[in-house]
Amino acid sequence: MPIKVITFDLDNTLWDVEPALIRAEEAQRAWLLEHRPGTMEQYDHARLWEFKKRVWQRHPELLHNVSAMREQMLLELQLAAGYAEKEARVGAEQAFAVFLQQRHQVELYEEALEILEALSRDFTLGALTNGNADIFKTDAGEYFDFAFLAEDVGASKPAPDMFHAAMASSGATATNIIHVGDNPEHDIQGARAVGMYTVWVNTLGQKWPGGERAHREVISLKDLPAAIDSIATEAPGERS
Known part of the structure; x- marks a missing residue:
């Protein structure tokens, strides 16, 4: 896989x-x-x-x-x-x-902890944020292996720096990584530009603003495992 x-x-x-x-x-x-x-x-x-x-x-x-x-x-x-x-x-x-x-007193989406726990059994999980939230100070922290803030790398998404930091930290290439995020520009365009797969979390039902679309779109985190499984069946050379 x-x-x-x-x-x-x-x-x-x-x-x-x-x-x-x-x-x-x-x-x-x-x-x-x-x-x-x-x-x-x-x-x-x-x-x-x-x-x-x-x-x-x-x-x-x-x-x-x-x-x-x-x-x-x-x-x-x-x-x-x-x-x-x-x-x-x-x-x-x-x-x-x-x-x-x-x-840091955030309330995770209802299904988030269950989904993260399941994913952490099969994948290395990382957090990449332009904000100043520390994932390890939240209830989800135990499921994450690494995290980078924009202030850590000196650049905000969609700049490639955080995505490159994720590759360096995990030892994975871009084609081994799926980035999941809600922002079409910062998350989807930024991750696609370095060659990663992408999942757009569109909980608000927004219209795609234009540009290259995410590889998959979900309206709830409960749909994320299926989207990841779907991407994982593709060979790196077959991405659209």
């Missing part, structure tokens, strides 16, 4: 990320209101979003490191409120730690 490795995107592939992000943002805001008064009171959601965008524009070097970018935003919020740099840096670290703790 040519398939040896299954790599997964995380957010909106294994879980709905929005609830965890909302809780994390609320916890971060509460920490700042208590420990750094004057930092957040004047910002509603829209104004805070504009502040974040200005930070991104000033720090393009942090484009592929969402953790460092968030800490920079937290630092600048406190500096703008008049806190000394040393105090602001400590506050940024602590507020980010609060955010990250809640960010």
